Amino acid sequence: MLLDRLFNSGLRLVQLLLLVLVSQVFLSSSVFAATVKDVRVWRAPDHTRVVLDLSSPTSHKIMQLANPDRIVIDINNASLKADLNSLELPDSPVSRVRSAVKGKHDLRVVLDVNSKVKPRSFLLKANKQLGDRLVVDLYDKKKTSQVVKHIDDNKKRDIVIAIDAGHGGEDPGASGPNRLREKHVVLAIAKELNYLLKKEKGYKPVMIRTGDYYVGLKTRRGLARKAQADLMVSIHADAFSDPRAHGTSVYALSRRGATSAMAQALADDANNSDLVGGVSLSDKDDVLAGVLADLSMGASLDISTQLGKGVIGEMGKISRLHSRKVELANFSVLRSADVPSILVETGFISNPGEEKKLKTKAYQRKMSRAIYNGIVKHFSNSPPQDTYLAWKKRQRDKTINYVVTRGDTLSGIAKRYQVSVNSIRRENDLASSVIKVGQRIVIPSS
Numbered sequence: 169m170l171l172d173r174l175f176n177s178g179l180r181l182v183q184l185l186l187l188v189l190v191s192q193v194f195l196s197s198s199v200f201a202a203t204v205k206d207v208r209v210w211r212a213p214d215h216t217r218v219v220l221d222l223s224s225p226t227s228h229k230i231m232q233l234a235n236p237d238r239i240v241i242d243i244n245n246a247s248l249k250a251d252l253n254s255l256e257l258p259d260s261p262v263s264r265v266r267s268a269v270k271g272k273h274d275l276r277v278v279l280d281v282n283s284k285v286k287p288r289s290f291l292l293k294a295n296k297q298l299g300d301r302l303v304v305d306l307y308d309k310k311k312t313s314q315v316v317k318h319i320d321d322n323k324k325r326d327i328v329i330a331i332d333a334g335h336g337g338e339d340p341g342a343s344g345p346n347r348l349r350e351k352h353v354v355l356a357i358a359k360e361l362n363y364l365l366k367k368e369k370g371y372k373p374v375m376i377r378t379g380d381y382y383v384g385l386k387t388r389r390g391l392a393r394k395a396q397a398d399l400m401v402s403i404h405a406d407a408f409s410d411p412r413a414h415g416t417s418v419y420a421l422s423r424r425g426a427t428s429a430m431a432q433a434l435a436d437d438a439n440n441s442d443l444v445g446g447v448s449l450s451d452k453d454d455v456l457a458g459v460l461a462d463l464s465m466g467a468s469l470d471i472s473t474q475l476g477k478g479v480i481g482e483m484g485k486i487s488r489l490h491s492r493k494v495e496l497a498n499f500s501v502l503r504s505a506d507v508p509s510i511l512v513e514t515g516f517i518s519n520p521g522e523e524k525k526l527k528t529k530a531y532q533r534k535m536s537r538a539i540y541n542g543i544v545k546h547f548s549n550s551p552p553q554d555t556y557l558a559w560k561k562r563q564r565d566k567t568i569n570y571v572v573t574r575g576d577t578l579s580g581i582a583k584r585y586q587v588s589v590n591s592i593r594r595e596n597d598l599a600s601s602v603i604k605v606g607q608r609i610v611i612p613s614s
Contacts, residue, residue: 201245202226202300204275207265209257210337212381215307216260218279219338219446222246222300230289230304239279239287241304246275261285261306284309295443298338303446324556326372327547329365330392330400332501333358333375334438337382339445342407342437344523351380353526354403357514360536361403368544370556376400382445385438385500392507398552399475400509401539402501405526406434407518414519415490416483416535418476419511420469421503422496430490434513435497442500471508474550479512479542486534487515487525512539566613567595572603585611 203223210217220243231240252265261283270276285306292301333355335341341350358375365373374395376388383391392400408430419431426432476494483489490513502509514535515522525531551557570581578601582589589601595612603609 202243202247204243204246204248204250204277205299207250207252207255207277208338209255209260209262210381211258211260211379212337212383213378214310215305216262216285217337217381217446218262218265218304218306220277220302220304221250221298222302225291225293225300226302228289228291228302230287232287237281237284239281239285239304239306241277241279241289241302242270243275243277243302245273248275248277261308279304279306281306292443292446295440297444301446324559325554326370327399327552327555327557328395328397329371329373329543330395330397330507331358331362331365331373331375332388332392332400332402333377334402334404334501335382335441335445336377336380337445339382339441341441342405342517344407344517344526345411345520346523348517348523348527350405350407350517353405353517353532354514355380356529356532357536357539358403360533361401361539364536364540365543368540370551370560371544371547382441382447384445384447385442386447388501389504389507389509392509393504397507398547398555399471399543400502400504400507401479401543402499402509402511403514403539404434404438404511405514405517406437408433408516409518411518411520413490413516414522415488416480416515417490417495417513418480418483419495419497419499419502419513420472420476421509422498424496426497427495428491431495431497435499438511439498439500468505468508471550472502472510475508475543475546476510478546479510479539482538482542482545483512483535486538490516563613568611570609570611572605572607572609574605576603576605577601578603581609581611587612 201224204220205223206221208219208221210219226244226246228241228243233240248267252267255265257263257265261281262279263282264280266278266280268276268278286309287304287306289302289304292303294300333351335351335354339351341354343349355377358377362373362375365371374397376391377383388402389400413430419434426435473494480489480492480494484492494510499511502511515526517523517526547557548561551561568585578589578592582592591612592598592609593601596609
């Protein structure tokens with residue numbers, strides 16, 4: 169009996185020791201619940217974004233301190249594995265990033281800044297492309313001016329085209345078989361389109377994204393509205409699970425459902441960009457129902473569809489079309505009541521053949537030219553009333569083609585139509601006032 173008791177007591181002691189040992193191992197492994205695996209910095213025109221890749225979800229606090237100016241980020245139960253010394257800080261207010269252990273188990277990351285900024289931070293949950301992230305946005309402190317609607321007294325304003333290159337920054341968009349990134353291709357096409365429109369009298373292009381950084385979908389619409397755009401064209405080069413999918417297409421916003429399964433799939437992918445690019449999940453788009461109920465939406469969608477048809481026609485001259493009609497789907501970036509908007513798919517980057525073409529400068533220029541031609545042809549025929557192109561069209565519509573008959577003189581014709589002889593000569597590039605029977609001349613508007 170005594171031996172049995174000693175044995176049982178020893179056994180319980182061993183079990184207790186094992187339990188303590190396992191608990192210590194477990195506690196030591198769970199002290200640092202999250203690891204900061206990498207840190208990236210992106211520069212946008214109005215803010216700097218710092219992204220910390222996390223191994224798992226955690227919580228944090230952020231503080232702004234002065235003398236010297238710095239942003240302090242305390243991350244609970246976390247450790248650092250990223251190399252901060254090799255971190256690139258391109259043209260940003262962040263002069264240095266350093267770290268320290270806070271308490272026993274927390275991580276403190278300090279951003280030394282050399283100008284006044286307004287910080288904002290939020291956590292993003294893991295998705296298909298990226299893991300958990302802590303995003304810190306440092307907004308530049310600049311004086312903001314109120315946007316006032318400006319009407320040109322002469323009614324000869326430029327037509328404003330907002331050019332939106334999809335994705336950007338840490339949202340690369342789709343990738344081709346040879347790792348060609350959508351964000352780079354569409355930015356190149358957007359810049360070329362911007363160049364073409366700048367050269368065309370009567371147009372004012374506005375780039376939504378000018379570099380490799382992410383702009384939220386709601387913000388893209390807001391920037392187009394702030395520019396008082398007559399059109400926003402969002403440029404993409406998406407992917408599909410089947411690499412055989414091919415062709416270019418144009419989309420407008422659907423007030424109901426998508427017109428095809430492909431349209432729905434592409435819209436779903438595009439609408440998830442905020443989750444990848446890094447937008448606070450609290451920035452919910454709760455205005456869609458109101459937008460779609462807006463009376464101006466009907467007219468905006470009609471213009472979008474008509475303009476989209478013209479762009480499709482031009483793209484069909486240089487590429488295979490995925491669809492010959494304007495497809496409809498609920499793309500978030502197109503949800504503007506007062507800005508006609510289209511989304512152009514310049515090809516499937518997941519298709520090896522189309523990826524190869526999209527990579528070349530020559531094809532990018534051809535695609536830009538096709539989009540440009542579609543836009544210009546539409547507005548040449550249907551310009552907004554207070555624009556230079558509308559004024560030019562009115563002048564063109566007022567002109568009269570006259571065939572000279574026996575007995576006509578230039579002065580007599582000028583008197584009949586109440587215009588000057590010199591204006592007729594200038595309009596027809598006449599060296600003198602001599603005219604001949606059967607000659608066609610243009611009578612300018614009075």
